[in-house]
Amino acid sequence: MTVRAESEVRSPELAGRVEELKERARRLRRELPDSAAAADAENADSAESMRKIWEAGLYEFHLPRRYGGITDGDPGVLTEDFLEIVLDLCAGDSAAGMNYSVQTLVTTEIFGTDNGLPESTKAELAELITRDGVRLVASNAETGSARPVLGRVVPGGIRISGVKSFNTNSGGGGWANVGLRMSPDDQPMSYHALVPLDSEGVRCTHEWDMMGQRGTHSQTIEYNDVFVPDGYHFPRPGMSPGALSALFLAHSAIMLGPGYGALDAALDYVRKLDRSTLPGEFDSATTDPLVRRRIGEYVSTLGAARAYLLRTAGQVAGGMDDLDLTIESFAVKVACVKAALDVTAGIFDLTGARSASNRYRFDRFWRNARTFSLHDPTDAKEVWVGDYHLTGAEPPVVAYLRV
Template structure:
């Protein structure tokens, strides 16, 4: 068996494991939503099934060599199954992947010894990774100054998805005397790091995307770095991650609705003997299935385009297509998460089912950036060929 056959066999196995997690995780997802706590159990299970290793370099036992343009469609098939099982855990999982790319990207200035240690922590101990970047609503930029043996970091980051289980953060910051973005890699349990536990939203509650304050936090040399820029396809990849986060609640809601209707088997009108003979039930199920499958197919088709992307070609068309995928996934998820109650009926609104979490999760993440603006930029591209503004691509 050659190397490619071995990789394909591993991917097949990981895909099978993700499909099983899709069935396993909904129970804990409902509990996490009710308690407004971190998705600790789900993230541990995702790690135990070997999925944290997907984005590691080959030399550390990974699949796609920390390159988003390798095995892109396979990654998103896996991510979508996790999202369907628990959309908060799925969002945490894709953040884990993004920070893994950042740490192990070829050409950044992290030493090999640091990469060896981080790979061990991720692969063998299930250490979780937080992308500590957003300063929306924060008092000012996070900064660092050089001291003997390292840096000292100060400031506040507003949204820190995947930080509820501790782990490490890759903190985007401004370094005194240096232009451009810089990063510090630090454990969240060290002195000077205060996690506010203030994540209290109506949806995506298990992401525990809390505020973190850094107060004179020391980062030793070897754990701070500058990146070497992203590949032309990377921003499109990020938008596909956003789309997957959106589509997950729709897929999960559809799974839950089918299970509920089959078990209850109650038609909408007495002239039908069962739910399976009820044409209105079948019509709604068919409509939801079409919307979800169309959005999923659009996402996976664009993932294949990322794999085939020529580094010399203009990436704008791919950016615009990725925008379109996100819009399609938002539409499908919001529609399906509302329509399931027409399938399941009033009894399904009982809190013990927590079916409303699917809509709350979808509606919450849909507010990340305005869908109307995406549609305007897409329309402008097709009508006039005008490129979307850079702000549309880099919003955090």
């Protein structure tokens, strides 16, 4: 991640394209809530929202420029702009926004300059992404898995077997980027394998049944002696502190998005509400000072977290790549968790009892935020941030990436 790359992307040739994609995301923020509510009600994949995101050209953001992309697969370039896109998408449909974040993460892994994948594979995947809207899955988590994914060398490629949990963005098929280790008799190093989910030996369990983030369809996937040809597997390089910080900031944006979605929904509802908080004192909710005060509180709460998020993203885009930035990204996520949970729970004080009807599904904002917040305990992040500022201690490795 370099300042040079950032300045090149900010050239006049691409600056207009970046702004156009950001504007499309802002429009989607108002278009996605209906499909988000429907997917939530049906406990279904967010397929309709993802189709709209792809048709808006947003899958291309992290593709190399030779394929019509912008950042050349570098997550440290245009970080602020990318997170603004994620915030708007997650405000409209937080599950789809999370799916999109995974889509872009895997895109950066596939098109990284140091992974050794042949150009033919990259060209094939670029065409599938742009032409067909193929969805990409980061198949890494083994939490609760009885069988970690292992690979062994065979003529013409490798074969992989094992189980991955939490395969976000897998409800629409597509390709999984499977994290694995080669068997001890082969090469004891971390690998990735690119696997179409309709391959022989792949079993998608479709057991995803959660309180929130239902549209991510983060199901368990079994890989049973799946053949991966040469040219579609590659050593997995370690992530730099800057890349890890960008990942934490993306998680923060996913977290904060439902807060903005809840505020959008509450404002639309309150503008039509004929009942104030103080009965008999005011004609409508819009003239009630208590309603206005609470809205002002939520705008300020979300805005403070957003400003912290984007300021830190600017440090990533400026080339900062050290422990201070990692700790800052931890603190940003804490701020975004607290802001989102406060607002998503509090909007009912604005909207009233009638808004609790399932026809509105306003509770989905809190359910989505609360569900995603459990992935990475906030208390632990606060301990590590506090310890660093008090003693200078570096967080343990487990603090950096939980899968």
